[in-house]
Amino acid sequence: xxxxxxxxxxxxxxxxxxxxxxxxxxxxxxxxxxxxxxxxxxxxxxxxxxxxxxxxxxxxxxxxxxxxxxxxxxxxxxxxxxxxxxxxxxxxxxxxxxxxxxxxxxxxxxxxxxxxxxxxxxxxxxxxxxxxxxxxxxxxxxxxxxxxxxxxxxxxxxxxxxxxxxxxxxxxxxxxxxxxxxxxxxxxxxxxxxxxxxxxxxxxxxxxxxxxxxxxxxxxxxxxxxxxxxxxxxxxxxxxxxxxxxxxxxxxxxxxxxxxxxxxxxxxxxxxxxxxxxxxxxxxxxxx
Ligand SMILES: [Zn+2]
Numbered sequence: 001x002x003x004x005x006x007x008x009x010x011x012x013x014x015x016x017x018x019x020x021x022x023x024x025x026x027x028x029x030x031x032x033x034x035x036x037x038x039x040x041x042x043x044x045x046x047x048x049x050x051x052x053x054x055x056x057x058x059x060x061x062x063x064x065x066x067x068x069x070x071x072x073x074x075x076x077x078x079x080x081x082x083x084x085x086x087x088x089x090x091x092x093x094x095x096x097x098x099x100x101x102x103x104x105x106x107x108x109x110x111x112x113x114x115x116x117x118x119x120x121x122x123x124x125x126x127x128x129x130x131x132x133x134x135x136x137x138x139x140x141x142x143x144x145x146x147x148x149x150x151x152x153x154x155x156x157x158x159x160x161x162x163x164x165x166x167x168x169x170x171x172x173x174x175x176x177x178x179x180x181x182x183x184x185x186x187x188x189x190x191x192x193x194x195x196x197x198x199x200x201x202x203x204x205x206x207x208x209x210x211x212x213x214x215x216x217x218x219x220x221x222x223x224x225x226x227x228x229x230x231x232x233x234x235x236x237x238x239x240x241x242x243x244x245x246x247x248x249x250x251x252x253x254x255x256x257x258x259x260x261x262x263x264x265x266x267x268x269x270x271x272x273x274x275x276x277x278x279x280x281x282x283x284x285x286x287x288x
Contacts, residue, residue: 054256065228140203
């Protein structure tokens with residue numbers, strides 16, 4: 001927590017504080033997905049595959065470019081930790097920090113999941129969110145955040161001196177290793193900060209600490225994405241369950257999550273133009 005030392009307060013402290021905030025990355029020039037095409041394509045979705053993610057475990061799934069996938073709540077309130085990779089080059093992976101800088105702390109319909117440098121393009125676009133009614137609650141909380149990282153055994157060891165092996169970080173490692181036949185050490189270099197699907201989070205008003213509260217998700221709710229490129233996804237059904245009490249243990253009641261993959265037969269999709277990888281030339285040139 002930030003330590004505030006009033007003894008260092010300068011005479012013009014109020015004036016320094018009163019400068020207006022400026023949005024770091026105005027989105028006026030940010031390329032938007034063609035919502036007209038996506039809206040049309042959603043009307044003819046045909047399910048092609050599904051993957052059930054067991055509680056306190058993760059599973060991987062593949063989504064071809066131009067198809068859709070949904071993460072669906074089944075049986076009971078449950079939070080999911082989502083990783084995304086470009087299916088042919090796993091070093092291009094979801095960049096939660098830049099996505100947060102562009103779209104804000106919590107995502108919903110129309111927001112895009114951007115990839116890591118030097119690629120920096122949308123891997124997926126959110127096309128439907130049944131929890132878009134939630135908005136912001138009185139605690140400053142909302143759903144689907146890109147501020148958390150993923151629960152992990154290192155922090156559990158640090159704070160509670162326990163060895164817990166079903167944190168989302170470890171779940172995603174096991175799932176990726178099994179799906180792409182790689183060892184855990186290799187998979188661990190590819191697992192990254194997540195989109196916290198259905199999780200309700202924010203920062204406390206007083207100390208600005210990261211908090212979680214019971215997810216408003218109920219069975220039947222879903223978050224839907226359009227795959228902008230060929231995707232490999234990894235989803236962990238977090239050991240925190242609905243994240244109303246604690247995570248990184250077997251205490252919380254947990255439920256499975258369902259991933260469904262859909263294709264659309266809409267001819268309009270042929271006109272959809274995904275954003276290519278960044279055209280910056282990577283010179284990083286010294287101006288001197
Ligand atoms: Zn977790």
